[in-house]
Amino acid sequence: MDHPDSKQSYKSGYVAVIGRPNVGKSTFINQVLQQKLSIVSHKPQTTRHQILAIHSTAAAQMVFIDTPGIHNQKGTALNKHLNQTAQSSSHGVDVVLFLVEALKWTDEDRRAAKVMQQSSAKKILVINKIDKVKHKEQLMPFVERLVGEHHFDQIHYISALKNKHLEPLLKVIYDYLPVGEPIFDEDQISDRSTRFFITELIREQLMERFHQELPYSVTVNIEAYEIKGRMHHIHANIWVERNNQKRIIIGTQGDAIKQIGIKARQAIEQFIEAKVNLKLWVKVKSSWTDDIKAIEALGYTDEFKD
Ligand SMILES: Nc1nc2c(ncn2[C@@H]2O[C@H](COP(=O)(O)OP(=O)(O)OP(=O)(O)O)[C@@H](O)[C@H]2O)c(=O)[nH]1
Ligand SMILES: [Mg+2]
The missing domain is CATH 3.40.50.300 (P-loop containing nucleotide triphosphate hydrolases)
Structure with missing residues (x-):
């Protein structure tokens, strides 16, 4: 504008x-x-x-x-x-x-x-x-x-x-809006890190594929992120609350998780404009949505502060 x-x-x-x-x-x-x-x-x-x-x-x-x-x-x-x-x-x-x-x-x-x-x-x-x-x-x-x-x-x-x-x-x-100088650098588009967006892109694939079967509490965190040459190696954990949710995400012979991995990798490659090797693990942590400490550990208190 x-x-x-x-x-x-x-x-x-x-x-x-x-x-x-x-x-x-x-x-x-x-x-x-x-x-x-x-x-x-x-x-x-x-x-x-x-x-x-x-x-x-x-x-x-x-x-x-x-x-x-x-x-x-x-x-x-x-x-x-x-x-x-x-x-x-x-x-x-x-x-x-x-x-x-x-x-x-x-x-x-x-x-x-x-x-x-x-x-x-x-x-x-x-x-x-x-x-x-x-x-x-x-x-x-x-x-x-x-x-x-x-x-x-x-x-x-x-x-x-x-x-x-x-x-x-x-x-x-x-x-x-009040008259004023830019608050952030004009090239900056968000306060969030690349890692954050990567976990969100993985979560988006989960939401898209399993919106009926999975509770919205499914969450993702990055276990390891290494850049070797031009390849970004990313290991991410998908956290669910129950074993049956884990089975759903993995799918028959790992079919579902494989598809999610492919789509998420493509989205991440587009976002960071680099080649990605993405490894996903599904882990069960019972009732983490009720556990304040677990919420903190997964980054939910890392919100923007004034
Ligand atoms: N037809 C139509 N669908 C829309 C429009 N805007 C958003 N949607 C759809 O509405 C759904 C929800 O959109 P989101 O942008 O995720 O909604 P949100 O308010 O951010 O939702 P939460 O993050 O869950 O609070 C998606 O399927 C969108 O494609 C619109 O203008 N027209
Ligand atoms: Mg929204």
């Missing part, structure tokens, strides 16, 4: 993207950055870490915060941690984008709206997935209800997937 007055008024700031699971938060951010920074799937609770996505243009630096979807599931330490992560990200930001799915309003949206309402930032209601709405006149009563219940500074209708109507939204975000 270029603005004629960009030299006098370079702007920078933080934009939290909040909403229940599966509304398209990560899809939106990837589309703005034109880069797959955040993994996407049709299974709710795909995003499990707070990720900064840094969008630098000639006029502004918008630091988007992708957050785990705010959900109603109680119980495990991981679930609580995910909600806390999403909640804390709405504080200390300049703009909050509250994403909803067109014509869908659930208890989880309501819960997410409560979080959004606590923020003192500018609030933009973003109705996503409008490509799915056949009868656009249905949007009016839907939106009227939302704005009757909550305060918003702006309303936008977009399709993140089809890249529709993102420009006007970006323009408004720009308007709301």
